[in-house]
Amino acid sequence: MKITLFTLARNTGHRLEEWIHFHNKIGVDEFLIYLDYPTDDSEERLESLQKRYNVSYEVLPKDGNYYDGDLSKWEEEHGSLHPIMSTLIPRQLKAANKALDFLKLKYKGVDHWTAFHDVDEFLVPQKEMSLKNIVKKYHGFYDRIVAYDYRFDQPSDLFGSYLEHSTIRRPVTNIVSHWPTRKSLVKTRYCGKIKCQHDMDQSPYLIIDDELKLNHYREEASFPKESYFIEDTRALEILKS
Numbered sequence: 001m002k003i004t005l006f007t008l009a010r011n012t013g014h015r016l017e018e019w020i021h022f023h024n025k026i027g028v029d030e031f032l033i034y035l036d037y038p039t040d041d042s043e044e045r046l047e048s049l050q051k052r053y054n055v056s057y058e059v060l061p062k063d064g065n066y067y068d069g070d071l072s073k074w075e076e077e078h079g080s081l082h083p084i085m086s087t088l089i090p091r092q093l094k095a096a097n098k099a100l101d102f103l104k105l106k107y108k109g110v111d112h113w114t115a116f117h118d119v120d121e122f123l124v125p126q127k128e129m130s131l132k133n134i135v136k137k138y139h140g141f142y143d144r145i146v147a148y149d150y151r152f153d154q155p156s157d158l159f160g161s162y163l164e165h166s167t168i169r170r171p172v173t174n175i176v177s178h179w180p181t182r183k184s185l186v187k188t189r190y191c192g193k194i195k196c197q198h199d200m201d202q203s204p205y206l207i208i209d210d211e212l213k214l215n216h217y218r219e220e221a222s223f224p225k226e227s228y229f230i231e232d233t234r235a236l237e238i239l240k241s
Contacts, residue, residue, distance in 0.1 A: 001111045001136060003185075004103055006032035007119055008095040010066075013042035014159050015119040020053050022122055022163065022239055027132035032102070033057040034095040037066070063091055089197070092116075096194045103188050111139065112188040116197055120162065121183065122215040123147060124235045134211055135185065143190045144205040147214040148173040149181035150232070154217055162217040163239050168229045169215070182207070183214050 005028045009016070020031055031053060035042050037060060046057045067074055067083035074083050096116050103114055113135050115123065125131055138145050150173055155165035173180040184200045191201045199205075215235050 001113070001132065001139065002029045002107060003027065003113045003115070003132060003135060004030040004032055004099075004107075004188075005115050005117060005123075006034070006096070006099040006103075007117060008034045008036050008092050009038075009042065009119050010036035011038055011040040011042065012119050013038070013040045013045045015162075016042065016045055017049060018161055018163065019119045019122070020049055020055060022235070023131075024053055025129075026123065026125055026238065027130045029054060031055045032099050034099070035059045036091060036095075037062045060091075060095070063094075092197050093194060096197060096200070100188070100191060100194055104191075107188055109189075113139075113185050114188045114191065114200075115183065115185040116194075116200060117183055117214070120217045121149070122163070122217075122235055123183075123185075124213050124215050124238065126211050126213060126234060129238060129241065131212070134208065138206060138208070139187075142206045143187045143203040144184050144199075144201055145212070146182050146184050146205050146207045147212045148207065148209050149183060149214045149216045152215055152217045152232075153229075162215075163235045166217050167231050167233050167236060169232050171228070171230045181216075 005023050033046060033055065035057060043057070043059055046055055049055050065078065065087050067087060071083070099116070100114065103112065117123065123131060125134060135145070150169050152166045152169040155162065157165070173182070181198070183198055184205065186201045186203070190203060194200050
């Protein structure tokens with residue numbers, strides 16, 4: 001069985017090594033990374049990481065408008081157009097389906113699972129070290145398994161390690177619309193066209209929250225004022241093991 005983790009990343013070169021190293025440690029076999037019109041050193045960093053990990057990447061050309069975090073500037077130039085919904089998500093879905101087509105062809109006839117996460121999202125096994133063992137456990141029964149998304153505060157040093165410096169999270173997953181925030185792992189050959197980066201596919205699924213969580217490292221502003229927090233060092237324990 002093989003597991004591929006792919007992402008669309010832009011100007012987060014300083015995050016790539018920790019993200020790749022951790023997921024390689026828990027059993028991800030391959031990393032497929034699309035660099036979204038980068039202006040930092042992401043490409044150079046990936047070239048170096050290819051010497052140690054099974055990493056493939058492609059640099060994508062400019063595609064539409066890019067949000068730099070300055071909402072006032074964005075609204076002045078683009079009006080009420082949502083900067084994430086109108087720009088980033090369409091590029092994510094385009095990259096996700098490109099990756100899926102590639103992986104379906106590469107792993108035709110092979111037991112293969114796929115996941116699509118951002119570089120601030122980490123799949124964290126809860127009861128054991130191996131993601132692959134968790135996937136094998138459910139492989140014969142489900143085509144999709146789901147990990148709930150738990151929000152962690154970012155480190156004060158935005159270039160510092162997520163896993164070493166961010167161990168405080170909300171005790172429950174965020175609720176978005178009618179369902180909790182989550183990400184999926186899917187059997188590649190059975191996955192249809194990806195229409196949502198969270199679900200990837202519409203097949204029946206199993207939530208395995210007690211065995212696998214998604215640590216999502218977000219800015220402090222993402223937490224409501226009334227939130228309370230707990231310490232969760234599981235990812236750091238795995239990193240240091």
